Amino acid sequence: MCVLAHVLEDAGIATVVLASMRPVAERMNVPRVLYCEFPLGRPLGMPDNAQFQHGVLGAAFDLLNAPSGPVLVDYPEVVEAVETPLACALPPRYDPDIAPSIDEAQGLRAAYDRAVARRGATEVGRAVDADGVAAALGDLERVAAGEHWKEVYGPRLDTIAIAHDIRAYYQEAALELAGGPPPGARQAEAWFYEETEAGKTLAAARDALTEQEAPSGITFYMQPVGR
Amino acid sequence: MSSDQVMRDIMANLPVPEFESTPWASPPPLSEATVAIVTSAGLHRADQERFEGRGDTSYRMLDRGDRELILGHWSSNFDRAAYVSDHNVVYPIDRLEELAADGTIGAVAPRHVAFAGNQPDTVSEVRLDTGPAAAAELRADGVDVAILTPV
Numbered sequence: 001m002c003v004l005a006h007v008l009e010d011a012g013i014a015t016v017v018l019a020s021m022r023p024v025a026e027r028m029n030v031p032r033v034l035y036c037e038f039p040l041g042r043p044l045g046m047p048d049n050a051q052f053q054h055g056v057l058g059a060a061f062d063l064l065n066a067p068s069g070p071v072l073v074d075y076p077e078v079v080e081a082v083e084t085p086l087a088c089a090l091p092p093r094y095d096p097d098i099a100p101s102i103d104e105a106q107g108l109r110a111a112y113d114r115a116v117a118r119r120g121a122t123e124v125g126r127a128v129d130a131d132g133v134a135a136a137l138g139d140l141e142r143v144a145a146g147e148h149w150k151e152v153y154g155p156r157l158d159t160i161a162i163a164h165d166i167r168a169y170y171q172e173a174a175l176e177l178a179g180g181p182p183p184g185a186r187q188a189e190a191w192f193y194e195e196t197e198a199g200k201t202l203a204a205a206r207d208a209l210t211e212q213e214a215p216s217g218i219t220f221y222m223q224p225v226g227r
Numbered sequence: 228m229s230s231d232q233v234m235r236d237i238m239a240n241l242p243v244p245e246f247e248s249t250p251w252a253s254p255p256p257l258s259e260a261t262v263a264i265v266t267s268a269g270l271h272r273a274d275q276e277r278f279e280g281r282g283d284t285s286y287r288m289l290d291r292g293d294r295e296l297i298l299g300h301w302s303s304n305f306d307r308a309a310y311v312s313d314h315n316v317v318y319p320i321d322r323l324e325e326l327a328a329d330g331t332i333g334a335v336a337p338r339h340v341a342f343a344g345n346q347p348d349t350v351s352e353v354r355l356d357t358g359p360a361a362a363a364e365l366r367a368d369g370v371d372v373a374i375l376t377p378v
Binding site for chain 2: 015039060064164171222223225
């Protein structure tokens with residue numbers, strides 16, 4: 001973002017960066033920076049809160065009045081991430097003959113479909129679509145159980161995209177089931193990794209991949225840092 | 228330590244491109260300015276090409292009327308759920324429309340820009356090639372001011 005600020009200003013466009021990494025902005029001689037200490041992924045601070053978002057934009061536009069730069073101002077309100085799991089009930093065990101994660105994913109399908117119908121878009125689809133989530137979990141179960149990843153996937157390991165799709169499927173279903181105002185940052189993530197069978201399967205598969213010395217550039221990005 | 232703090236600590240020590248000076252564009256008064264959003268969230272329409280996993284230096288032009296775009300940035304290290312709840316928390320296009328309607332800003336740009344933030348450390352191609360190309364497209368649309376929203 002800070003590089004683009006330089007490029008845009010050079011082209012004659014005045015910029016304000018809503019920076020989330022203050023030390024990076026400090027080092028890059030960026031013309032106008034509003035440092036926003038909000039959870040990463042939320043540069044405007046709070047979803048479904050137009051008043052808060054207008055507050056941030058207003059503070060950003062105020063920086064255009066500065067006669068010269070660089071200008072770096074801290075937005076006075078801080079928003080903290082909430083790392084306790086989202087309260088969202090999981091479907092009861094339905095088919096004891098299939099893996100718990102697959103049973104669970106299938107049980108969430110109706111909620112996922114409602115979420116997509118409501119929003120008109122989905123984040124699922126990098127490697128698999130919603131119809132492929134159960135099979136993708138089945139593959140991860142095999143890896144977690146000790147099968148070598150090359151036996152499961154062949155030469156190309158695409159588990160970053162697969163992990164993304166499974167997590168997105170779960171999070172979209174969970175937001176639909178939980179209802180109400182949007183959860184705090186990282187709450188949906190915490191719910192997925194700490195409460196769901198799929199999250200546990202994904203973590204176990206990543207551990208197995210690490211043991212099998214799969215490329216670390218892939219296993220690292222299968223889960224957020226710290227998990 | 229929170230996951231966000233871990234990421235902030237990692238990023239604080241990454242090498243960054245050096246810029247010895249600070250360019251400075253002087254915009255018209257805000258009430259006359261055309262405003263665009265430039266985001267590094269990797270947003271794209273379903274009918275546009277996806278962003279590659281790492282080091283994708285391309286960009287997508289988003290039309291003013293586009294909504295419910297796909298969050299194409301590949302990192303798992305930020306809260307992705309908020310965007311699903313409300314795109315404005317990353318891409319405040321509805322807020323800009325409100326500010327244009329009440330006269331605070333002159334106009335909402337006809338097109339906006341999305342890059343993917345997971346770039347190589349040098350960022351040379353964005354700096355020298357795709358960044359200037361995107362800037363030229365915005366200038367051609369009469370854009371005076373850009374709000375930059377990272378994820």
